[in-house]
Amino acid sequence: MSISTDNMRVERVGEVQGPVQRAVIDYASMPPLFILCDAVLMLALSMLVDLISTSQTSTGTLSSFDFTRPLGIGILSAVTFVLITTSRGLYKPWQMVRATEQVRAAFVNWTFTILFVATVIFCLKVGDDTSRLSTGIFAALGFVAVPASHWAMGAWLRRAVETGAVRGRPSILIGDVSQLDQVVPTEILERLGLREMRRFSFAGVPAGAASGSLSADELDTLKSAIQFARQQRIEEIVIAMPWSSLERLDAVRARLRALPVPVKLLPDEAVHELLDAPRVDFGSSVAIEVQRAPLSRIELAQKRVLDIAVSGVAMTLLLPLFAIIAICIKSDSKGPVIFRQRRNGFGGREFTIYKFRSMSVMEDGAKVTQAQRNDKRVTRVGRFLRATSLDELPQVLNVLFGHMSIVGPRPHAMAHDDEYSKLIAGYAFRHHVKPGITGWAQANGLRGETSEISLMERRIEMDLWYVNNWSIWLDIKIILKTFIEVFRNDAY
Known part of the structure; x- marks a missing residue:
């Protein structure tokens, strides 16, 4: 049922009808x-x-x-x-x-x-x-x-x-129509534990109204909401209004102080994404962490323990495979078994990365050409190694030496680092953590050549998300997901 005037609307949502109710x-x-x-x-x-x-x-x-x-x-x-x-x-x-x-x-x-x-x-x-x-x-x-x-x-x-078999605390919603239309009753129950009894909507700010003031119809809406809350013993009130209307919000809050119940303000579209970021104490207030600090000592210890455990087990189990791959590489083409190349690691510090050689060249200078589909530089054995990502296995040594981690943003050749740091904003933030054998981008299918700048931008976006959202659980998830992704998609 709804009651409306020119600038006011009251909606009944989920109000109990009749004396008989099901068990909840x-x-x-x-x-x-x-x-x-x-x-x-x-x-x-x-x-x-x-x-x-x-x-x-x-x-x-x-x-x-x-x-x-x-x-x-x-x-x-x-x-x-x-x-x-x-x-x-x-x-x-x-x-x-x-x-x-x-x-x-x-x-x-x-x-x-x-x-x-x-x-x-x-x-x-x-x-x-x-x-x-x-x-x-x-x-x-x-x-x-x-x-x-x-x-x-x-x-x-x-x-x-x-x-409706789960019952939350009885509540009412108050706010602008545009904001309330985005609120789903089941989400209010799932996230806040509230059972929505009725909505009280402001149809909009009348033309010519003073900034921050409430119209007569809005005051009537609040009066009706307060009266309903008292009669129905409402336990909580939820406000859905734009955060930019601070004076109107203050006016609504002032009216609602007549009720001895908690009042919650839902985030609007402008701040919803920011509120997904971690929050930290800032004196008596709260600050939003828009860029994560480097990992703490405890977090670094957790990540290092996982790195040593996984790389140690990998080295023990994969030694016979290492020997087989080395023999195949030597019998297929001339050149060393291990390919070495300089990369930038944690904090931009240089280190040497190890890979099984999959190409006939050993590029490590001011210009490094990425491998392309049907690249003639890739050897026969190298084509198989790259498709299965077996060429990356020697990087477990980099992990044991502390240059890399099992999970982290993939390190690029120094020539590519110099190029992309000039083209992509925030590129350098990837060096906030150690580079990894696999990463969030690779676990989501972004492997192989980045022939277009947009492809690299997508990788960097995922790398930055990983840095800002790191947890030991996320690392484990990426490791498990990488195994699936390797069998699903080939690199070249």
């Missing part, structure tokens, strides 16, 4: 419910796996089954997983409905959980009393059950929000 779940109970589901799943999985494993290897009865061991592993796993997931804010309802990210995060969090549990078992020297078979099966099943559980919980929550 309170929004505030969602995170505890998700945590309980995870804990029950891990405890049940640990107990079930150990019970089945024991019954297959002994003739003992259920009464003689020792619940202590699987119960301890289940509790430790549940506590570790819940703490990791909670620290990342992934139990919040608006995060739970993002199915793809939830599945990926659950997979990563479970990986760290199993590594931690294995470390605890080793440090406490209880490995002899713990069934390796049961623990291994428990870990393997968790990689399926936990992500599947989070996907199911997210799907259930989306359905519950759509059907």
Whole structure:
């Protein structure tokens, strides 16, 4: 139902009709419910796996089954997983409905959980009393059950929000029509935990009205909103108005002080993108971090541990492959096995990058020509190495030496660095972190030749996004995504 005048409009949205209501779940109970589901799943999985494993290897009865061991592993796993997931804010309802990210995060969090549990078992020297078979099966099943559980919980929550089975705190929306039209009731419920009861819209500022003043119709709208809030026991008010209308905002806020309830101001289009950036304390106020500071010592330590772990394992497992590739290169064409070229690294400092030689030339001067499709300089073995990105493998040595990271903006030849730094704004900001074997751009399919400046601009845009949004979880995501991308697209 709506009531309108020339410059005022009041809309009923989601107002309860009739005395009979269906059973609903309170929004505030969602995170505890998700945590309980995870804990029950891990405890049940640990107990079930150990019970089945024991019954297959002994003739003992259920009464003689020792619940202590699987119960301890289940509790430790549940506590570790819940703490990791909670620290990342992934139990919040608006995060739970993002199915793809939830599945990926659950997979990563479970990986760290199993590594931690294995470390605890080793440090406490209880490995002899713990069934390796049961623990291994428990870990393997968790990689399926936990992500599947989070996907199911997210799907259930989306359905519950759509059907009204989740109840948020009663609220009203007040603002300009143009701003309110962009607000979806389900998003208000998912993100703020609010159940929209009614909207009170300002049709617009009348011509000739004084700057920052409220018209008579707008004052009437606010009066109606306040009266409705009192009658319906509204618990929160949401304002949707342009942030540039500061005087009008102050006038609306002044009127709403008559109600002892919290008032939230939604971001408008002009500031929405900025508010996605990290916020830091600035005295009694808040500052928006539009350019990220260099990684802290703790963050650098996290990244370095991941680099050493991945590159160390890669060197150990890939040594036979290294030897095979070296033999193929030497038998295919003349020249060294390893191609060396100067690149700019962290802070613009020069280093020498290592790659398997894939071309008949060793360019490293003021002019370096990029490889093109059907490039005659590429050898037969080199064509295969470049298509599969195997030519990049020796860069694990650069990672071990500390020149590079597993994940980071790809380093370019110094000649290209000089060229692009003059053509693309913000290019130098790529050197804010160590260059990487793979990066956010490469994980999203931007590999190979950049024959046009627009292609390089897209890469740089993704590199800058990575620098400003770095986290250890993002690095792990990029590593996993790179494996998929290498098999999907060829470079040349």
